[in-house]
Every structure is written in C-alpha cells, then in structure tokens.
C-alpha cells in the first residue's frame with residue numbers, strides 16, 4: 001500500500017513556525033507517512049496530498065498572512081481532506097501548561113475547513129527577529145524559545161495514528 005501523503009504548510013515571519021513544521025514532519029516520517037514541508041505562500045496545488053497540516057505564527061491575534069491566504073486559496077480542496085491546524089505564539093510556558101484556544105480568526109478558519117484539531121504551541125522570538133515591536137520585546141528581555149519539542153511530537157504522533165488508521169490514500173494518477 002502506498003504511504004499517505006501529507007503536506008505541512010506554514011506561515012512564518014521569523015522562522016519559529018517553520019521549525020515547528022519540521023518537527024511535525026520528523027514525527028510523521030518516522031511513522032511512515034510521506035511528508036512534505038513547504039512555506040504556505042509557495043504551494044500552488046494540494047491535489048497530490050491526502051491530508052494537510054497548516055500552521056501560522058500569531059501576530060496581534062491573527063495568523064501570519066501566508067497561512068490565512070493559504071486557507072482561503074485552497075479552501076475547497078482543504079474541505080475535502082483531513083486538516084489539522086496549529087498556531088505558534090505565546091512567549092512563555094503557558095502553551096505547555098494548558099490548552100490555549102485559537103484566536104478568533106483562526107477559529108473561523110478551523111470551522112470553515114472542518115479541521116480535525118487546532119493546537120496552540122509556544123512561540124519563539126530570538127535575536128535577529130524582524131520588526132520594531134519584535135526588537136522592543138527582545139530589548140525588554142521578554143523573548144526566548146518556548147516551543148515544546150515533546151508536546152509538538154506528541155501532537156504529530158496523534159495525527160499519524162489517525163491517518164494510518166484511515167482509508168486508502170487518494171489516487172495520485
């Protein structure tokens with residue numbers, strides 16, 4: 001049987017969300033899924049994928065816009081596939097300690113796409129980040145890397161379990 005093919009698409013400004021996407025991919029590949037990781041802006045067509053994981057960095061309560069545009073652009077195709085969503089945001093340990101509900105706009109996207117799940121992971125903001133506010137946060141000593149590798153891998157493991165137990169992959173022609 002051909003492996004299920006999974007796309008992980010991310011919208012990032014400073015790279016934290018891309019890193020999370022890579023960790024999710026590592027877990028899915030270890031579980032035998034054929035997995036691509038791509039910047040959301042670079043994906044033209046998702047027809048070849050059986051499932052999609054979409055993540056965005058949070059900026060003032062919204063996803064970085066490449067993630068939002070991806071959801072809009074591929075809305076019809078996404079609605080026909082299992083979709084999982086994640087956000088990368090809080091610059092403290094809160095996301096490791098409790099469930100943080102999606103921001104309002106992200107929640108709307110989750111409803112529209114009938115997403116299987118959404119999770120908020122801790123974010124990261126470190127030296128070299130772009131933007132005035134980012135530099136201010138760093139100057140105040142409030143940056144850091146709060147991405148929880150174990151939590152991310154465990155979430156990805158759940159996706160792999162669901163996909164491995166599901167129907168045959170689509171015919172990619």
Ligand SMILES: Cc1cc2nc3c(=O)[nH]c(=O)nc-3n(C[C@H](O)[C@H](O)[C@H](O)COP(=O)(O)O)c2cc1C
Nearest residue numbers: 012013014015016017057058060061089090123124
């Ligand atoms: C200007 C700015 C606004 C932010 N707004 C939020 C926010 O509304 N909610 C949140 O949880 N994190 C917020 N953060 C933290 C980022 O979401 C976090 O650094 C995230 O991991 C960034 O992802 P990226 O590097 O992939 O762009 C903000 C950071 C900056 C610099």
